[in-house]
Amino acid sequence: MKRIEVVAGIIKDGDKIFATQRGYGDFKDGWEFPGGKMEPGETPQQALARELKEELAINVSVGDFLCTVDYDYPTFHLTMHCFFCTIVGGKAPELLEHEAAKWLSLPELHSVNWLPADVDVVKALEK
Numbered sequence: 001m002k003r004i005e006v007v008a009g010i011i012k013d014g015d016k017i018f019a020t021q022r023g024y025g026d027f028k029d030g031w032e033f034p035g036g037k038m039e040p041g042e043t044p045q046q047a048l049a050r051e052l053k054e055e056l057a058i059n060v061s062v063g064d065f066l067c068t069v070d071y072d073y074p075t076f077h078l079t080m081h082c083f084f085c086t087i088v089g090g091k092a093p094e095l096l097e098h099e100a101a102k103w104l105s106l107p108e109l110h111s112v113n114w115l116p117a118d119v120d121v122v123k124a125l126e127k
Contacts, residue, residue: 002076007048008035008121009085010066011093016103017125019112020055023099031112033082033121034098044081052085056093060085067124071117078117082124 010033011018020034036051038044045062052060063084071078087093095101104111109122 001072003079004037004076005079006035006037006081007044007051008033008080008082008118009048009052009060009062010082010121010125011052011060011085011087013087013103015105017106017109018093019102019104019109019114020095020098021100021112022115023095023097027115029099029113030115030118032115032118035080045083048083048085055097057096058091058093059088061088067121069117069120071120073116080117080121082121 018034019031021031022028034052034055035048036055038047042050048062049060052058063086066082066084069080069082093101102112106125109125114122
């Protein structure tokens with residue numbers, strides 16, 4: 001089975017967490033924590049800062065590690081490293097690859113249809 005290793009950002013602003021809705025691919029319309037694939041030679045933190053700049057046109061400070069999720073999708077195995085992030089520079093996220101986004105409080109996290117691997121991240125946030 002193909003293996004994919006990615007990073008995801010838990011972008012916080014006060015008590016709100018940023019969630020994005022995929023605009024393309026097999027999982028179009030599913031909700032996720034933004035991020036993407038690591039490039040050779042990058043640390044997870046470097047990859048996350050790069051991916052969030054590419055996807056949302058923001059600069060972030062990558063903070064504490066939250067969790068690593070391993071999930072078997074039908075055609076690949078996903079390993080996703082999740083870190084808390086804060087936006088630096090005051091610029092609001094701009095959706096360059098996603099079709100929608102929301103700032104959600106912890107009680108509101110269940111108001112969107114998360115992709116299967118991201119459900120485990122929500123569970124980690126609730127602990």
